[in-house]
Amino acid sequence: MHAYMHYMTKVISLSDEAYGSLKRFKREGESFSEVVMELANERRKRSLLELAGVWKDDPEIEKIFKQVLADRKNFRTRDVKF
Numbered sequence: 001m002h003a004y005m006h007y008m009t010k011v012i013s014l015s016d017e018a019y020g021s022l023k024r025f026k027r028e029g030e031s032f033s034e035v036v037m038e039l040a041n042e043r044r045k046r047s048l049l050e051l052a053g054v055w056k057d058d059p060e061i062e063k064i065f066k067q068v069l070a071d072r073k074n075f076r077t078r079d080v081k082f
Contacts, residue, residue, distance in 0.1 A: 022035060022036070025039065029032075
């Protein structure tokens with residue numbers, strides 16, 4: 001018994017920077033499709049819980065957070081006429 005798998009080919013556009021980044025992940029003998037699938041599967045495996053507490057007690061993040069809160073207090077809307 002022979003199994004035949006037909007894969008649809010899609011053309012996508014990437015910036016030179018994105019192509020270069022993707023190419024750095026590519027191993028010899030590996031297709032770009034395989035690289036994309038590996039990266040997509042890796043992302044899917046990650047959990048938001050991995051990030052829980054990452055910024056806790058970080059003085060730089062605390063400074064940014066305080067600035068964001070101050071900016072929110074000073075935010076003013078303005079009327080725009082079209």
